[in-house]
Amino acid sequence: MKRDFTELSMMSKEKWSNEELQYYQHALSQILPYINSEGLTILHEINKELHSRNI
Template identity: 60%
Template sequence: MYNGRDMTELSMMSKRDWTDAELAHFQHSFQQILPYLNSEGQTIQREIMEEMAARK
């Protein structure tokens, strides 16, 4: 189970400052609800994926 900062706190930070665990958790969460995301949620999902790719 994820035990870290919530999206309210993280949304005020650059994705570069998120931990790998935070990126992975929220990427998985957003992936599960992807069909229901509005455009803002889709943008956040894309940014998370881009940050994860940049770290590889």
């Protein structure tokens, strides 16, 4: 089960499950033209964590 983004945003990306990383990476990528700089930073952090896990 995926946790709520509010809960996850208070945690290190290292503690997110692979499923959560992939889900929110996809969701943020879909709305990329509409997100602000903070959202873009979160997306970069998610991508960095996915890359570090070789996913």
